Amino acid sequence: MKENYWLGKVEDFASSQHIVKLIKSSFYNEKETKLALVDFIMNTDRLSMGEECLKFETAFSKSQKRDFSVFVSSGSMANLLLLQALMNLGRLKLGDKVGFSALTWPTNVMPIIQLGLVPVPLDCSPKTLNVTPDHLQEVADDIACLFLTNVLGFSDDIKKIAKICKSKGILFIEDNCESLGSKVGETLLGNFGLASTFSFFVGHHMSTIEGGMICTDDEELNRALVMARAHGWDRNLSPKEQAKLRDKHDIDDFYARYTFYDLAYNARPTEINGFLGNVQIKYLDEIVKKREANFKTFLAAIKKNDDFVAFDLSHMSRVSNFAMPVTFYDPKTSQHYKKRFLDAKVEIRPIIAGNVTRQPFYQKYSKKVAAYPNSDAAHLNGFYFGNNAEMSPVEIDLLCKLLEK
Numbered sequence: 001m002k003e004n005y006w007l008g009k010v011e012d013f014a015s016s017q018h019i020v021k022l023i024k025s026s027f028y029n030e031k032e033t034k035l036a037l038v039d040f041i042m043n044t045d046r047l048s049m050g051e052e053c054l055k056f057e058t059a060f061s062k063s064q065k066r067d068f069s070v071f072v073s074s075g076s077m078a079n080l081l082l083l084q085a086l087m088n089l090g091r092l093k094l095g096d097k098v099g100f101s102a103l104t105w106p107t108n109v110m111p112i113i114q115l116g117l118v119p120v121p122l123d124c125s126p127k128t129l130n131v132t133p134d135h136l137q138e139v140a141d142d143i144a145c146l147f148l149t150n151v152l153g154f155s156d157d158i159k160k161i162a163k164i165c166k167s168k169g170i171l172f173i174e175d176n177c178e179s180l181g182s183k184v185g186e187t188l189l190g191n192f193g194l195a196s197t198f199s200f201f202v203g204h205h206m207s208t209i210e211g212g213m214i215c216t217d218d219e220e221l222n223r224a225l226v227m228a229r230a231h232g233w234d235r236n237l238s239p240k241e242q243a244k245l246r247d248k249h250d251i252d253d254f255y256a257r258y259t260f261y262d263l264a265y266n267a268r269p270t271e272i273n274g275f276l277g278n279v280q281i282k283y284l285d286e287i288v289k290k291r292e293a294n295f296k297t298f299l300a301a302i303k304k305n306d307d308f309v310a311f312d313l314s315h316m317s318r319v320s321n322f323a324m325p326v327t328f329y330d331p332k333t334s335q336h337y338k339k340r341f342l343d344a345k346v347e348i349r350p351i352i353a354g355n356v357t358r359q360p361f362y363q364k365y366s367k368k369v370a371a372y373p374n375s376d377a378a379h380l381n382g383f384y385f386g387n388n389a390e391m392s393p394v395e396i397d398l399l400c401k402l403l404e405k
């Protein structure tokens with residue numbers, strides 16, 4: 001039999017020899033969730049996008065304190081759809097420059113390139129791993145949009161970033177795939193810009209196996225997102241909105257269901273993902289709080305050891321991350337701690353995708369790469385380990401010991 005390379009290596013999965021894994025389980029309360037899923041599948045007539053997805057969107061809007069949520073097949077598709085919808089509405093145009101965090105995941109940047117926009121990387125602060133207002137000021141007169149990543153539950157001075165965007169007429173959107181539940185003041189990350197994206201991939205704050213969400217308070221953008229999610233047709237719009245579009249384009253009843261108004265994808269989730277979202281969202285507060293408590297424990301351990309670059313997140317009222325990044329002043333010290341973690345069978349990895357402008361895809365499509373020293377430092381002198389909501393005290397103790405000098 002041929003080897004299934006696409007499944008990944010054995011050590012990536014459950015049989016891994018790691019004592020503390022990056023992804024501990026597929027779901028919070030895994031057993032109950034799987035049992036409920038079996039029951040749901042056996043008793044439902046519909047598995048394609050339907051009531052469960054709609055119910056999850058409503059619940060997510062309420063928990064994120066947003067007017068609209070559009071559930072999609074992944075966080076990556078959420079990013080692509082958001083930019084596509086903004087282009088469909090004419091709020092972004094071909095060739096517009098879009099600022100993004102150099103320290104991010106590739107599918108924050110790839111849609112910028114794919115849609116014919118121009119990516120403008122922004123460096124981060126070593127104290128927050130996030131883009132600062134000063135970094136933004138350097139390009140503020142040049143960019144039409146800022147697609148900011150809130151890195152691993154952290155933010156920099158996001159209030160000031162939002163203010164600069166407003167005063168300069170920059171369209172501000174947030175990739176919040178890593179920061180569900182973190183807060184500045186009373187405001188949840190993901191609520192500072194026009195719209196924000198989320199990921200529900202396994203290991204993130206909550207899991208629907210695969211899945212993503214786009215949140216906004218903008219009704220017109222919500223409609224464009226709903227259309228961009230499914231073929232560019234009007235089937236998921238309200239009857240009133242359908243009538244308006246059909247009137248405008250002079251479409252009769254025979255053709256109405258087969259009329260395609262704008263550029264789109266098929267990024268629909270399934271009822272399985274929707275059902276899982278509805279089960280997992282009931283645990284979301286608990287998950288966020290447990291990860292916040294773990295984070296505080298790890299941060300306290302880091303503060304006692306001056307080998308680590310110190311974080312300054314005092315402006316944040318809540319940090320809840322699904323993984324804990326650590327960075328060092330030089331590669332040698334980083335290597336020393338990497339070995340220590342790996343010898344203790346704790347799974348670690350680079351911080352997100354490191355400085356994404358170093359990635360081959362970025363080099364291929366965007367030649368002019370300047371230096372982003374702080375993103376480089378995170379890339380070269382750092383790593384992250386998991387922060388799971390169901391970590392045992394033994395696992396937490398082990399991690400704290402490894403963080404000692």
Ligand SMILES: Cc1ncc(COP(=O)(O)O)c(C=O)c1O
Pocket residue numbers: 074075076077079104105107108149175177178198199200201211212352
């Ligand atoms: C910042 C960021 N954006 C987007 C994504 C993509 O999300 P997904 O894996 O659901 O496609 C990730 C994935 O972890 C991410 O970290």
